[in-house]
Amino acid sequence: MATTTEAERTTPVWTKADAKASRKANNKLHRKEHAWAAAFMAAPVIGWVAFLLFPMGFSIYASMTNWNGIGNMTFIGLDNYTRLLQDPYFWKALWNTVFYMIGIPIGLAISLALALALSRNIRGRTFFRTVYYIPVISSLAAIAILWQWAYNGDFGLVNQALALVGIQGPNWLMDPLWAKPALIIMAVWKGLGYSTLLYLAAVQAVPRSLYEAASLDGATSWKRFTKITWPMVRPVTFFLVVTNIIAGSMIFTEINIMTPTGGPSWSTASLVWYVWNQAFRNLNMGYATAMALVLGILVLIVTIIQFRINRANDFSID
Amino acid sequence: MNRKLTTAVAVTFAGALMLSACSSGGSSGDSSDNPDTSGGDAPNELTFMFRGGEYDKLAYEAAIASFEEETGADVTMIITDADQYNTKLQAAIAGNKVPDVFYVDPANMMGYVYAGVLADLSGYVDQSVVDNLWSFGVDAYRMNIETGARGVDGDPFYGLPKDVGPFGFGFNTVLFDKLGLEHPSLDEPMTFDEFTELAKQLTVDMDGDGELDHWGTGLNVMWNSQAFIWGAGADWISEDQKTITVDTPEFAEALQWFADLGLVEGVTPSAEQAQTLDTYQRWMAGEIGFFPVAPWDIATYNDKAANDPENFGYEVIPYPVANEGDDWATWLGSLGIGVSENSANKELAAELAVYLSTDLDAQKTLADGKVQIPNLIDYATGEWIETDAAASGWPSNSKAFLEIAQEKGRPLPMIYTYTPQWYDNFWIGIENVVDNGSQTAADFLAAKQPEMQQLLDQSWISADQAKAQG
Structure with a gap:
C-alpha cells in the first residue's frame, strides 16, 4: 500500500500536460482580446507606414532623382545634394x-x-x-x-x-x-x-x-x-x-x-x-x-x- | 464570427486610412478643396478644370450647356482659385488624375508636353478655325518636340487660347485737360523724349504746399519695363531662346532711361511712394498721368470714371519708343485650353477645347464682361470693334488692343523656355538700379548676363532631360 507524506498530499503536481492545458485555456480566453488589440494597433501602424514611412522613403528616393514632378524620375545619386551645396x-x-x-x-x-x-x-x-x-x-x-x-x-x-x-x-x-x-x-x-x-x-x-x-x-x-x-x-x-x-x-x-x-x-x-x-x-x-x-x-x-x-x-x- | 468581425474592423481601418491617403477626396463638385480631377470614363464623360472669375464661370457654363446639348457630352466643371491652380494641376498630374480638358499656362507647357500629358491638337482643329484666332493665341502653344523650339508657325500646337491679354498703355484724360495739355496721339507712339517732357509737365504741385500732387507716371519695373526695353530695340533673350542678350548698349540705355524717370527726372512717385499698389491707387485717384491699361482693368476703370469724373478718365495709346519711326511693342499674355493625352475621350475633349476657345456666345459674354478681347478675329475686327465694344463700355480706342493682339504684342521673355528661373533672376537686385540708383543699369546688366545665361543653360539641360525621361 502506497503511503504519502503530508506535503505530497497538499501540493498538487504541475505536469507538462497541465501547463499545456492551461496555456490552451488562456489562449482561448484571451484570443478575442488579442484580436481586438491587433485591430486597434493596426490602425496607427498602417497610418504610420502610409503617411510617414512611405512618404519619407519616397522623399529620400525623389531627392536622389532628376524629376520635374510630372514626368518620370531618373536616379542621379547625390547630385541634388552636391548642387545645393x-x-x-x-x-x-x-x-x-x-x-x-x-x-x-x-x-x-x-x-x-x-x-x-x-x-x-x-x-x-x-x-x-x-x-x-x-x-x-x-x-x-x-x-x-x-x-x-x-x-x-x-x-x-x-x-x-x-x-x-x-x-x-x-x-x-x-x-x-x-x-x-x-x-x-x-x-x-x-x-x-x-x-x-x-x-x-x-x-x-x-x-x-x-x-x-x-x-x-x-x-x-x-x-x-x-x-x-x-x-x-x-x-x-x-x-x-x-x-x-x-x-x-x-x-x-x-x-x-x-x-x-x-x-x-x-x-x-x-x-x-x-x-x-x-x-x-x-x-x-x-x-x-x-x-x-x-x-x-x-x-x-x-x-x-x-x-x-x-x-x-x-x-x-x- | 468574432474573428470575422475583428478582421473586418482591421480591414476597414486600414482601408479608410489608405483611401484617405490616396484618393483626391470628394466628388466632382465644382469648387471643393480636393475635387476629383480624373478624366471621364464613360464614352461621353469629360472633366474640365479651370480657374477664373464670375464672368469666366458664366460664359463657360452657358457654352458647356450648349456643347452638352449639341454633342450629348456630360461635362463636369472643376473651378479652383487662381493662385492655387498650377499647384493643383501639377498634383493632379502627379496623382494620375489628369482632367480631360484644362487650362494650361504656355510658360509651363514644355514639361507637360515632354511628360506626355498634353495632347497635340493640330489634328483635331480645322485650319479655318486656327486662321480665325490671333496668331499668338495659337503660336503660344506650338512646340517642336524634337528641338524644343516654341512659337514657330507650322509646328504642332498643344493648346488653344482661352484668351489673349494685350497689356496696353493709357493716360488720364481728365488730368491732361485739367493741366491744359494736348492729348497724345492715339495712333502714333511718342518718343522717349516726348514722353519724358509730357511727364514733367504732368508732375505738378497744384496747391503750392511744397508737395507734388500729380506725377507723370509710376510704373512697376517688373511688369512695365518690357515695352520700353523692346521699344528701344533690345530684348532679354535671343530669338532661338538660347542666349541672354541683356548686356547690349540698347538694353542698358533703355533701362537707365526707365530708372532715371524717377531718379533724375523726378516724374514718378519716390521709392517710398511707389510700391506697386500705391501707384495703382494713385492712378485711380487721378494723381498719375500715364499708366498701363489692360482689358481686365476696364471694368474697374469705367466704374472709377463714372463715379469720379472730376479726377479720372482714360484712353488707350501706344507705348513710347526710343526714336521716331521705331516700332512700338508691349507684352501679350495668354492662357490656354489643353487636352489630356491620356483622355479616354480625346476627340470629344478636343472638340470641347475648340468650343470653349471659339464659341461666339461665350466670346461675347467674356468681352461684354470686359474680361478679355474676343479670340475670334472676324468678330473682333468686325461687329465687336464697330458696335459691341463701345456698347459694352470699352474705351473708344480699343482698336489699340486689337493692334497689340495682331501685331505689336510679344510674349513675356520667359514664356518659350522650359523654366522661368533665368528671367526671375533678372529682377533680383533691380531696385539698386531703379529705386535707389546705387548701381548703373550697365553695371547691373553686365553682372546679370552670365548669371542669367547659366540659369538659361540649365533650363535647356533640364528640358533635354525631361524630353529623354518622358
Whole structure:
C-alpha cells in the first residue's frame, strides 16, 4: 500500500500536460482580446507606414532623382545634394530662415512679460487676454495683407506711428535691410497671444507658497522671478522654443504674400519659399525635395540638441 | 464570427486610412478643396478644370450647356482659385488624375508636353478655325518636340487660347485737360523724349504746399519695363531662346532711361511712394498721368470714371519708343485650353477645347464682361470693334488692343523656355538700379548676363532631360 507524506498530499503536481492545458485555456480566453488589440494597433501602424514611412522613403528616393514632378524620375545619386551645396540661393534662403529665428526669444520675452502682467489682478484683464489672442485665430493671409499696408513706406500705419515720435521709418518691405525685421515683427505680433496664453497658465500654476517663503527670506522681486518663476515656467519655454523653431523653419505664407518675388535683393526668401518655387515654378521637384530633406534634418538636429540641453537642466521641487 | 468581425474592423481601418491617403477626396463638385480631377470614363464623360472669375464661370457654363446639348457630352466643371491652380494641376498630374480638358499656362507647357500629358491638337482643329484666332493665341502653344523650339508657325500646337491679354498703355484724360495739355496721339507712339517732357509737365504741385500732387507716371519695373526695353530695340533673350542678350548698349540705355524717370527726372512717385499698389491707387485717384491699361482693368476703370469724373478718365495709346519711326511693342499674355493625352475621350475633349476657345456666345459674354478681347478675329475686327465694344463700355480706342493682339504684342521673355528661373533672376537686385540708383543699369546688366545665361543653360539641360525621361 502506497503511503504519502503530508506535503505530497497538499501540493498538487504541475505536469507538462497541465501547463499545456492551461496555456490552451488562456489562449482561448484571451484570443478575442488579442484580436481586438491587433485591430486597434493596426490602425496607427498602417497610418504610420502610409503617411510617414512611405512618404519619407519616397522623399529620400525623389531627392536622389532628376524629376520635374510630372514626368518620370531618373536616379542621379547625390547630385541634388552636391548642387545645393554650390547653390548660393540655397545658402541665402537658409540664412534668411535662420535670421527669422531671432523673433523667437524676442516673442517669448514679450509673452512672458505680458503673462506676468495679465496674471495680476488688473482692470480689463479679460479684455487684454482676448485682444492679444485675436491675431492667433485670424487668417495668416489676411494678416499678411494688413501688415503689408501697415508697412507701406509712404502712408503705412507703422511709419505714421513712428513719425509721431519724430522717427522717419524706413520703407520696410522695399529695403533689404529692413524687410526681414519687418517680417519678424509681424511674426512676433501674430504669435504673442498663443505664447502668452501658455505662459499665463504656467505662471498661475506656480505654488503661492514658494513666493511667500521667498518673501519671508527677504528675496527681491527680481530674485523671485529668476529663482522661482523662470525655472517653474521652463517646461513651457522649452515647448515654445521647440515648436517655434519648427514653425519658423516652415515660414512661407507671409513671405509669399508680402514679398512675392523674395523681397528686395532676395532678402526675405525663406528656404520653404525657395523649395516651393523650385518645385512648382521651376519644375525641379527632385532638387526641391533634397532641400526640404536637408531642412528637415537641420530642424531635427536642433530639436535633439534642445532636448539634451533641457534634460541637463531638468529639476524637480520635491 | 468574432474573428470575422475583428478582421473586418482591421480591414476597414486600414482601408479608410489608405483611401484617405490616396484618393483626391470628394466628388466632382465644382469648387471643393480636393475635387476629383480624373478624366471621364464613360464614352461621353469629360472633366474640365479651370480657374477664373464670375464672368469666366458664366460664359463657360452657358457654352458647356450648349456643347452638352449639341454633342450629348456630360461635362463636369472643376473651378479652383487662381493662385492655387498650377499647384493643383501639377498634383493632379502627379496623382494620375489628369482632367480631360484644362487650362494650361504656355510658360509651363514644355514639361507637360515632354511628360506626355498634353495632347497635340493640330489634328483635331480645322485650319479655318486656327486662321480665325490671333496668331499668338495659337503660336503660344506650338512646340517642336524634337528641338524644343516654341512659337514657330507650322509646328504642332498643344493648346488653344482661352484668351489673349494685350497689356496696353493709357493716360488720364481728365488730368491732361485739367493741366491744359494736348492729348497724345492715339495712333502714333511718342518718343522717349516726348514722353519724358509730357511727364514733367504732368508732375505738378497744384496747391503750392511744397508737395507734388500729380506725377507723370509710376510704373512697376517688373511688369512695365518690357515695352520700353523692346521699344528701344533690345530684348532679354535671343530669338532661338538660347542666349541672354541683356548686356547690349540698347538694353542698358533703355533701362537707365526707365530708372532715371524717377531718379533724375523726378516724374514718378519716390521709392517710398511707389510700391506697386500705391501707384495703382494713385492712378485711380487721378494723381498719375500715364499708366498701363489692360482689358481686365476696364471694368474697374469705367466704374472709377463714372463715379469720379472730376479726377479720372482714360484712353488707350501706344507705348513710347526710343526714336521716331521705331516700332512700338508691349507684352501679350495668354492662357490656354489643353487636352489630356491620356483622355479616354480625346476627340470629344478636343472638340470641347475648340468650343470653349471659339464659341461666339461665350466670346461675347467674356468681352461684354470686359474680361478679355474676343479670340475670334472676324468678330473682333468686325461687329465687336464697330458696335459691341463701345456698347459694352470699352474705351473708344480699343482698336489699340486689337493692334497689340495682331501685331505689336510679344510674349513675356520667359514664356518659350522650359523654366522661368533665368528671367526671375533678372529682377533680383533691380531696385539698386531703379529705386535707389546705387548701381548703373550697365553695371547691373553686365553682372546679370552670365548669371542669367547659366540659369538659361540649365533650363535647356533640364528640358533635354525631361524630353529623354518622358
